[in-house]
Amino acid sequence: MNKDLLLSKLWEQYKKITPSAKKIHALLEQSGEKIENDHIAIRTYNDERVNIAVLEKPFVKAGYVAKGEYFFESKKLYAKHYEHVTDATAPRIFISELELEKCSEDLQKSVTVLLDTCDQSVFEKEDLVLSGAVWSSNSYDTYLSLLEESEYAAWMYVYGFRANHFTINVNVLTNFKNLEELNAYLKENNWKMNGSGGEIKGTPEQLLEQSSTLADLCMINFNEEAKEIPSCYYEFALRYPMENGELYQGFIAASADKIFESTDVKLQSIN
Structure with a gap:
């Protein structure tokens, strides 16, 4: 799959x-802005x-190379970011993974069983990254159990393999001088x-500033009942x-750590 099709x-x-x-x-487009994707x-x-x-794999095949790695100790996450070799305008790709060995035995078992019960051939698909939740399990109780330990694990359980977020490149906006104005x-x-x-999150001295909306709420039809x-x-x-x-091309782990929380249920309740 070529880069443009994959990103689309x-x-x-x-x-x-x-x-x-x-x-x-x-x-933003109504105010005359042209939207470009940062990552x-x-x-x-x-x-x-x-x-x-x-x-x-599909990103490497489409011309991306790994450029940086990041550690998030409190959330038990490891991540890498990728940039396209020939297209400087292509969005960066940021892939993170939950370090299961640092999680409880119960969470490790839940994820292992989840993956074991899948048709194993699904993991060989080139478009796995577009496949969503490939497992048959769809339990609200399981979601809550994972959520108690790791919001990240719970989110993955429901939504699976997909883009968790896109990012607007503020540098190319013309009507906003800075992130505060946007x-x-x-x-x-x-x-x-x-x-x-x-x-x-972040400062000019760190060469990157980031902000984000809180995640949308989506109605999910769990086995037990529908929940938003x-x-x-x-x-x-x-x-x-x-x-x-x-321009700085990488990421700041301390900032990304807080960006991850845009999907946090607790933040939704605060707001």
Whole structure:
């Protein structure tokens, strides 16, 4: 699958459960903005059948190379980011995985059973990253059990393999001088922002500032009953030039740690 088709399919899948993304697009385009994507984030477990080494394959095949790695100790996550070799305008890809060996035995067992009960051939598919929840389990009790220990694990259980968020490149916007102005504009139009660690994560000195909306709520038909839970969110990134004049291309782990919380159920209840 070529790069453009892969990215297009990820976007189509993402916006089906993130209607706010389409609305924010329309809002900004109405004010004359042209939207460019800074990066796409994807989640997974570090089981060898579905880990980063597996999910990176279609991106590597489409011309991406690994550029940086990141550790999130409190959330038990490891991540890598990728950039396209020849297309500087292509969005970066950020893939994270839950380090199962650092989780409780109960959570490890839940994920192993989840993957064991799948048709194992599904993990060989080139488009696994577009496959959503490939397991048959759809229990609200299981979701709550995972949620108690790891919001990340619970989100993966429900939504599976897909883009967790897309990110608007704030550098190319013309009507907003900084992230504060963009955030204020979004709040004026009734969007709720992720305030964990402050609305803006990162600083100009760190060469990257980020903010994000709180995740949309999506009605999920669990076996027990239908429940509304957080799905995906929209992020905004402003990059600053390094000493050589080129824009910083990587990520700040401390900032990304708080961005992850855009899907957190607790933040939804606070707002």
